[in-house]
Amino acid sequence: MDNGLLVVISGPSGAGKGTLCKRLKSEMKDLKVSVSATTRKPREGEVEGESYFFINEDEFIKKINNDEFLEYACVYGNYYGTPKKEVFKQLEDGNDIILEIDIQGALQVKKNYPIGVFIFILPPSLNELQNRIEGRGTDTKEVILKRMQCAYDELDYAFEYDYVVLNDQVETAVQKIQCIINAEKNRAIRKKAIINKIREV
Amino acid sequence: MDNGLLVVISGPSGAGKGTLCKRLKSEMKDLKVSVSATTRKPREGEVEGESYFFINEDEFIKKINNDEFLEYACVYGNYYGTPKKEVFKQLEDGNDIILEIDIQGALQVKKNYPIGVFIFILPPSLNELQNRIEGRGTDTKEVILKRMQCAYDELDYAFEYDYVVLNDQVETAVQKIQCIINAEKNRAIRKKAIINKIREV
Numbered sequence: 001m002d003n004g005l006l007v008v009i010s011g012p013s014g015a016g017k018g019t020l021c022k023r024l025k026s027e028m029k030d031l032k033v034s035v036s037a038t039t040r041k042p043r044e045g046e047v048e049g050e051s052y053f054f055i056n057e058d059e060f061i062k063k064i065n066n067d068e069f070l071e072y073a074c075v076y077g078n079y080y081g082t083p084k085k086e087v088f089k090q091l092e093d094g095n096d097i098i099l100e101i102d103i104q105g106a107l108q109v110k111k112n113y114p115i116g117v118f119i120f121i122l123p124p125s126l127n128e129l130q131n132r133i134e135g136r137g138t139d140t141k142e143v144i145l146k147r148m149q150c151a152y153d154e155l156d157y158a159f160e161y162d163y164v165v166l167n168d169q170v171e172t173a174v175q176k177i178q179c180i181i182n183a184e185k186n187r188a189i190r191k192k193a194i195i196n197k198i199r200e201v
Numbered sequence: 202m203d204n205g206l207l208v209v210i211s212g213p214s215g216a217g218k219g220t221l222c223k224r225l226k227s228e229m230k231d232l233k234v235s236v237s238a239t240t241r242k243p244r245e246g247e248v249e250g251e252s253y254f255f256i257n258e259d260e261f262i263k264k265i266n267n268d269e270f271l272e273y274a275c276v277y278g279n280y281y282g283t284p285k286k287e288v289f290k291q292l293e294d295g296n297d298i299i300l301e302i303d304i305q306g307a308l309q310v311k312k313n314y315p316i317g318v319f320i321f322i323l324p325p326s327l328n329e330l331q332n333r334i335e336g337r338g339t340d341t342k343e344v345i346l347k348r349m350q351c352a353y354d355e356l357d358y359a360f361e362y363d364y365v366v367l368n369d370q371v372e373t374a375v376q377k378i379q380c381i382i383n384a385e386k387n388r389a390i391r392k393k394a395i396i397n398k399i400r401e402v
Binding site: 120122123124125126152155158159160161162163164165166176179180182183184186187188189191192194195198199 | 321323324325326327353356359360361362363364365366367377380381383384385387388389390392393395396399400
């Protein structure tokens with residue numbers, strides 16, 4: 001059986017990664033979601049092993065030192081990371097996994113698992129990106145300005161990815177990503193097994 | 202505007218390249234077909250510039266020496282080749298081109314135009330391949346045996362391609378190729394223009 005695909009959905013804050021991933025998960029029922037580990041305390045309703053693996057800081061740092069993460073980051077004093085073990089087990093079982101992640105995280109994943117499928121989500125324009133970030137109403141003017149500068153710089157990283165998908169219309173972007181996932185299943189690098197099988201028959 | 206894609210459909214004799222290409226052309230109306238040059242005499246009903254560009258051997262050899270072909274071959278004493286000029290003009294105009302070609306030709310094209318999309322068509326099994334070649338009724342037993350040995354060896358070349366598509370059912374194979382073409386339009390390497398545009402707005 002073919003290994004599953006690790007599909008990394010990434011891009012600047014405000015590009016619409018979250019919405020796209022939600023839609024993809026509901027349309028592609030077989031797509032598994034990777035569960036992150038974190039040192040943050042569980043919030044109400046969060047379930048161990050579903051929302052996150054909740055572990056303490058000592059454990060987390062031990063795992064970092066043992067190279068057990070595909071990627072990790074420290075955000076506002078809490079660690080978050082994607083455990084290799086869980087992800088690799090799913091891939092070996094032939095399941096496709098989707099991972100929604102920021103650019104720094106995606107570049108770490110690429111280093112650890114270069115045969116993943118790396119998709120950069122583009123906002124339709126920087127103006128639109130600003131509207132979206134402002135629309136959330138969660139950030140101060142200074143933070144928004146900083147985010148915009150950051151987004152401008154981050155566009156350079158698009159060329160480190162395999163694909164760039166413009167998210168001007170959610171429907172179209174979801175279709176494009178579905179198409180990319182299906183196309184990637186036919187990549188020559190993933191087809192050794194079938195060619196050997198044809199030779200046998 | 203983005204450049205068009207050069208889509209190369211290739212694989213062993215009997216894999217079903219011809220049928221797939223015909224179906225693709227009828228389903229994807231925008232797909233252009235490359236017109237080859239040949240030194241073979243026109244057959245009844247063949248139209249200059251549509252069926253082939255008919256040229257004489259001196260002209261052909263001059264073009265070889267001027268590096269004017271994406272690929273060329275000599276078959277049963279006649280030359281056949283794909284002119285770079287025509288193909289590149291179409292690609293620059295933003296048109297996608299489909300090129301149905303044997304493995305040796307595809308490898309030449311890859312050398313001359315590595316950013317093409319190279320798709321290797323797999324027969325479902327070597328038995329089935331043998332049935333198909335025998336079904337044509339055009340080859341002697343010796344030729345068929347030689348073709349089968351050739352197909353077996355040629356499977357190794359699949360890994361020089363970008364994609365490998367199993368042609369067990371024409372319908373499914375056509376859908377896969379359409380998906381590959383659409384996915385390839387989102388390749389990061391083809392997206393420089395749009396990223397620069399987003400920065401401007």
